[in-house]
Amino acid sequence: xxxxxxxxxxxxxxxxxxxxxxxxxxxxxxxxxxxxxxxxxxxxxxxxxxxxxxxxxxxxxxxxxxxxxxxxxxxxxxxxxxxxxxxxxxxxxxxxxxxxxxxxxxxxxxxxxxxxxxxxxxxxxxxxxxxxxxxxxxxxxxxxxxxxxxxxxxxxxxxxxxxxxxxxxxxxxxxxxxxxxxxxxxxxxxxxxxxxxxxxxxxxxxxxxxxxxxxxxxxxxxxxxxxxxxxxxxxxxxxxxxxxxxxx
Numbered sequence: 001x002x003x004x005x006x007x008x009x010x011x012x013x014x015x016x017x018x019x020x021x022x023x024x025x026x027x028x029x030x031x032x033x034x035x036x037x038x039x040x041x042x043x044x045x046x047x048x049x050x051x052x053x054x055x056x057x058x059x060x061x062x063x064x065x066x067x068x069x070x071x072x073x074x075x076x077x078x079x080x081x082x083x084x085x086x087x088x089x090x091x092x093x094x095x096x097x098x099x100x101x102x103x104x105x106x107x108x109x110x111x112x113x114x115x116x117x118x119x120x121x122x123x124x125x126x127x128x129x130x131x132x133x134x135x136x137x138x139x140x141x142x143x144x145x146x147x148x149x150x151x152x153x154x155x156x157x158x159x160x161x162x163x164x165x166x167x168x169x170x171x172x173x174x175x176x177x178x179x180x181x182x183x184x185x186x187x188x189x190x191x192x193x194x195x196x197x198x199x200x201x202x203x204x205x206x207x208x209x210x211x212x213x214x215x216x217x218x219x220x221x222x223x224x225x226x227x228x229x230x231x232x233x234x235x236x237x238x239x240x241x242x243x244x245x246x247x248x
Contacts, residue, residue, distance in 0.1 A: 003053065005049050006046060006047075007047045007049060007200050008044070009039075015176070018058060020156075023059075029206070030206060032117035043063045044066065046061070048062075049089065049092075059092070065176060065178070067174075069241055071111060071181045072144075073112070073176045077093075089122075107144060107156075111181060112128075115137075119137075128140040129140060130151070132184065139184045139187070157237050159224060162218035162220065162222075163218075165217075166246040167214040170215055174226075175201050176225035177215070191236070193233055195231050214226065216234055
């Protein structure tokens with residue numbers, strides 16, 4: 001019998017957890033890293049999983065940091081090949097968004113890349129909005145609470161004038177604000193958020209701890225940029241503050 005489970009990382013070895021551990025390929029080190037609770041100090045990780053007989057037939061993952069104004073990275077949607085075409089993904093999406101609406105301390109927005117036209121079309125049926133003005137297949141944004149439907153308006157609400165900037169040591173806590181929000185915001189303006197051609201924060205945090213990764217915060221604790229080995233990239237609104245930025 002199919003079982004629907006919302007598994008919150010750190011809540012024990014439930015049936016859903018065991019099914020995910022048994023089904024997610026071993027070489028997907030990033031998903032196993034998060035599933036094993038390595039980001040628990042900084043983030044909430046949730047898997048919405050349909051499982052049966054110890055196998056995770058369909059899964060959706062989301063994570064968001066524990067600070068205020070948190071941005072959620074949403075995705076890793078996957079259905080086992082033998083189960084495709086049976087409507088499991090649609091059922092899991094419905095289950096997921098019913099549960100997301102119940103979160104006690106929800107993020108201010110969900111973000112995903114979609115990665116293809118059919119996925120973008122499917123997600124939009126569940127309320128997702130295109131984040132980039134001249135694309136049809138993503139990236140996508142999902143407003144939470146009373147957040148604006150338009151991604152450009154979301155950015156105006158988040159990127160507000162600041163007086164000071166500070167650079168703090170890079171952990172998993174602020175990764176979503178860079179790899180999702182800043183990335184999409186810069187893309188929408190025809191700009192790049194990468195530094196010297198590098199942009200894969202997850203890989204750096206997971207595999208190259210010797211790299212000097214930092215996040216750039218305002219006095220209101222909004223993450224508006226990042227640094228890699230001493231080179232900074234910020235949202236254009238804050239470029240005039242870089243010269244006076246403090247290293248913490």
